[in-house]
Amino acid sequence: MAKSLSLLFTSFLFLLLSAGNAQNPDVIRIPDILGYQTITFDPHLHTVFSDGLVWPTIRVEEAWSEGIDAISLTEHIEYRPFQRDVVVNDHNRAYDVARPAAERRDVLLIRGNEITRSMPPGHFNALFHDDSNKLVVTEWRDAFRAARDQGAFMLWNHPGWNNQQPGPAQWHDEHTWLLENDMLHGIEVINGLLPNYYSPEAHQWSLDYGLAIMGSSDAHNPMGMDIDFAAGERRAMTLVFAEERSVKAIKEAMMNQRTAAYFDNLIAGREEHLMALFQESFEIESVTRNRHSFSAVLRNHSDIPIKLTGKPGANETVEFFQRLTVPPLGSTEIYISDLNQENIEEITIDLIVENFLSRPGQGMPVRLTFRPD
Ligand SMILES: [Zn+2]
Ligand SMILES: [Zn+2]
Structure with missing residues (x-):
């Protein structure tokens, strides 16, 4: 009896261990350039803490298995349709729940939120701030101020999203105001969720106004529902050319526009970075x-x-x-x-x-x- 029990326990342990190892981490082979490390970062993701369909730790496991270095769970501040089921008034909670898993998997977790306002100014991710709850304010300008005052990097999401603004993406006076007040640092040139995921308008503004060129998955579903890994596809992401693999170095690189957007065999960026990538590849x-x-x-x-x-x-x-x-x-x-x-x-x-x-x-x-x- 004892023997069969211990055998049962051993097989259970074996099952557990093999389940843990079933998914080996992938490696994304993109060369380092210009003396910087090439870091893969998905700066725009959702979980059940806003309108996504996965638990925060699953985002960490997905990133680990795909070989993504860094992620940000950018829950909508103003849009949380599952509040009846996930009753949390603390907007830092998704980050806190994911944190131990991120440490265990060595995935860099960057605090983020999507400030979700109508156009103009539209949807923006604040990244690298300390307290998400300070972004819960009535006036949109106050939300941006609250993020900036915490040293946030601010990213304009999906400027060409048809639901918010039919036709080509448009730059409004509100965007000039954000730029002039240190509240606009990057722009999604690639958003993996949009049918026309690459925005030439956003690419032009990134060059005109000195904004970091960003790519995001903006995933709401489990990643495997949107991306066909068996066919060799990858999620949309940002390549960050950073001094080291750390949250601090990623922020420094993004604030200095050392980024490129990558998705579906397409890479968009500044010529100095793309030329260096080409030469190294x-x-x-x-x-x-x-x-x-x-x-x-x-x-x-x-x-x-x-x-x-x-x-x-x-x-x-x-x-x-x-x-x-x-x-x-x-x-x-x-x-x-x-x-x-x-x-x-x-x-x-x-x-x-x-x-x-x-x-x-x-x-x-x-x-x-x-x-x-
Ligand atoms: Zn959005
Ligand atoms: Zn989003």
Whole structure:
């Protein structure tokens, strides 16, 4: 009897342990750049403490299993439809509930809230403040002041959300007021929940007004309901180029616009960051020459595919692929011919990296030179 009981206990323990290990953490391979660490951060998530459909600790487990470094549970201050079932008047509670799980999983948890007002000014995330309850005020300007006075980073969410404002996203006087009063520091250029998740208007404003370029999942469902992991998809996120993997360093990097938005094989950012990412990810190997034609292998060291096409109007004396994708962690062989039929030492082509948006809606120009090894 004792033996079978202990056997039962052992198998129960084994089941528990194997359940815990069933989901191995993923690793997101995106290179570090310019002496900074590339940190993955989802700054916009919901749980049952506002209108999301999961418990806060599940957001931590999801982030851990996907290899996300940092998350923020940005519960709506003004919209909490489950209040009848989750009776909590303390707006810090989602953070407090998630905190022990975040420590155990080494996921950086950043306090956040969504200040949820009609347009203008619309929805904004406050991040890095100390007390969410101070944001519970009547006037929208007072809510922003309360966040700013706690040193918050303020992020304009989904400026192009049709439900709030049909047609293209619009900049209002209220946004100028926020900018001038140190209450606007970043903008969602990518929101994973919107059908047209990339906003060229938001990208333009980020460049015009010095705002951090942000990407968010804005998930309300369990992540696996929205993202097809088996097909290799990932949630929308922000890449933060930080001095170290810490909450403090993430804030410093975001306040200094060292970010890029990433989702669905698309990356949007400032050219200096995207060019550095391209240079660290991309390599030309095994260049050989046969009179006026060259062959080479293009290699991609990152998880982001590299989609190349010829720059229109350039490359008139050379012939090469029309359009080509260097797959994640993979390589592709290419051939380039010089149409002048000359015996040349090297060959240069001008390309556009179509899925690296360094300008609103536009891929990033790059020049590649091929010289035999
Ligand atoms: Zn919102
Ligand atoms: Zn939201």
